[in-house]
Amino acid sequence: MARMTRRDFIRGVVAAGSVGALAATTSKAPAQTRGVTLRALVYPYPVTKAIRDMLPEYEKQTGVKVEWEEAPFSEALSKQMAELVANTDRYDFFTVSNMWLGAEAGTGQLLALDDPIAKAGSAFDWQDFMPKQRQMFAFRGKAYGIPLSSNIMMTAYRKDVFDQEGIKVPPLGTSYTHDQWLGIVKRLAKGKQKSTTFLVNPMAAATQVWSNVLMSAGGRFFDEKLNPTFNSKQGLLAAEYVRELMNYAPEDMLRYGNTEANEAMMRGEVVTQAPQWASRIPMVEDKEKSKVAGKVRWTTLPYAGWVPGRKVGLALNDGWAITIPKASRHQREAFDFAAWCVTKDKQTKFVTETLVPPTRTSVFDKPELHQKFVWLPVMKEQLGNTFDFPIIPEWAEILEKVGAEIHGGWAGQYPLAKALDRANQLVTDLLKERRYPVGTWTGAKLPWE
Structure with missing residues (x-):
């Protein structure tokens, strides 16, 4: 499907509205909900x-x-965008990455959820959701997503x-430096x-991995x-560092997405994965499918050392949420379903039975x-050392x-410096x-901050 332009995004934009009272989830449905069918468009992950x-x-x-x-x-993003731009009532809810929120909310066709959240009250307990999770799914001051799962990139390694x-692992609250990590990777090959190994596909994933190193090295996406x-210079340093790590990875890793990277570890073909999404821990801990289940441990990202005083490498703040299109014919029922998915009992069950990171x-x-899940304390530490992508429709x-462009540089299509110059020009042209x-902003903060 062709990529949507901003003109497509904002076609038919209307002021963000609200719906009537949306009931909080109860154990028994009101009579009027029986016979209702909700349609969902979701990304499949644990x-x-x-x-x-x-x-x-x-x-x-x-019922x-x-x-x-x-x-x-x-x-998933292009399909969801197509539905929003066309303002169809085909779906009643989506599962959305925080990296998509700006684009989807920017169409004006997602339902603002502040009113139903307020009406749900203490039974829903909106304030119990982690502040970063609530913030990630807000756009221009309004809430658009019910946080479904938190997520963060960490370092996975074979403890045995x-x-x-x-090889000693740094105590919680500190990370390997980038030089230490490169030395370990070389030693174990x-x-x-x-x-x-790590994911570099689809193309957005390459930016995510590179961004972790960029931000840990003191870089940024835009100047004042x-x-x-x-x-x-930090951008080039980050790209070159990641490319050097690839010398000790499977030869075909430039095609690796989440699944391929984790399967390489599950088969025992590699002994580290940095970064690895916390949401993929269930894959490597699957006793029926993973040869290394029970042998893997986690630590924070190994990118300390570039910035004085920074003890932990920075990771992209991430998560998934349930959103509701304005065109849904069953907005109340869709909200009720979202609330049912994220009750405290269910989130606890997700952790204990499927190793899914919670949002509450x-x-x-x-x-x-x-005490039971050794990755949770590490994840909490990493969540305290994060950065956010700009929440804008173009992100x-x-x-x-x-x-x-970065992927092309890693593949040797052109030098990495040229790849980053090309990327920078593309972003400049797009925003203009x-x-x-661009180049004339004088505000105390950037427009989306």
């Missing part, structure tokens, strides 16, 4: 797969059926291999044994005048969960454009086309 498996339970409780349509990561090699700075503070901070498009004040 969280949504767990919810999909619970749909018969929801139908039994409420509401849910038709579940899945789209791969590379297609590290123990055998005598022996003969045909590759030592590391709104000039793109993707080709800064009360669940995330349960001591018994921290998803920027991720793809920049990622394609959309009438951003």
